[in-house]
Amino acid sequence: MNVNADTRACLLYCRPGLENDCAAEVSDRANDLDIPGWCRTGNGYVEFHPSTPDGLTELARAVRFTTLVFPRQWCGVIARCDDLTPSDRASPLAAAVAGVCSHIGALRVEHADSMEARPLARLARKLHGPIANALARRGVVQDAGGPTLHVFLLTGDQALLGLSDPANASPWIGGIPRLRAPAGAPSRSTLKLEEALALFLNERERTAWLRPGRRAVDLGAAPGGWSWFMAQRGLQVDAVDNACLAATLEASPRVHHHRTDGFTFWPRQRVDWLLCDMVERPHRIAQLSADWLKTVYCRHAVVNLKLPMKKRWQAVRDHLEVLREALPLCGRLAARQLYHDREEITVFATTASLPRD
Ligand SMILES: C[S@@+](CC[C@H](N)C(=O)[O-])C[C@H]1O[C@@H](n2cnc3c(N)ncnc32)[C@H](O)[C@@H]1O
Known part of the structure; x- marks a missing residue:
């Protein structure tokens, strides 16, 4: 097996088809920090290669993972392994890791989320145990507090090895939450909202902000996945859409359907x-959401922005700026191209700094 341990790059996992946007974003962030570098894109991932020796450390120190939009996960590449043999892939991988670090917090064996890499899922599951054993034999201790080791399979005989700080990376394998479509949900869109709330809110915020008695307006609600999710948690929902809601929702005492235009609906109090999943041009949605936040019609917002065909990162940056300007100083804004999103991103904004109680 060939090991190239000089590989000093940042590996970013993303949705296939959005690699150039992911590369544009990381390059932009690096540029803001005066870290020169270049990107190589694969199918469902991007490598950012800083041109300076300390560029990678500086990037990981200065950029919070939660502030990135297109990457689902990231790690610093410590080695690239080629020519792995099917009879024993684990031992050379463990040897390459042992040459760089002596303890890890967790092991993740992963691959890109592309059609071509999906067949690697079985191999990734199969390799987890043997790699963990081989690491132990090499004296690499696995205990809490260490970096996460990512074995990112490129093919059956090639892998990138990376390390991430668990406090500054996604906690999910491959950056993908394993969510099941809940029985009774009117649409799979429910998963989009569930992923957003799992990602953007902490446990305390979920408990305080998603409970009976709270009120939500859902613009572009039909067939009703998002309204259903909120109603299940006991919230009262005004669902706004000219289209029909699922029959169970029309009958729900927690959901009130308004057959009207989401751009003209304003609540009495x-x-x-504010939830918004209307299929519309993103600058209109960003402006509408900013108006809601500015005029204090809502405390929190989860808004889906459909991405344009070109220059998506630039468009996202501009729309987020519109939303940021609408928030008070104590507010918070975050956005992510979620696993359950298609060619779209989901934005969370809150005017509250802490749970109210
Ligand atoms: C992607 S679907 C929403 C799915 C929904 N979030 C769910 O969980 O089932 C988009 C919806 O936006 C609605 N829509 C588009 N433009 C709208 C507008 N101006 N006012 C209200 N609804 C609109 C469409 O009728 C459509 O039902």
């Missing part, structure tokens, strides 16, 4: 949540 302030609500806790």
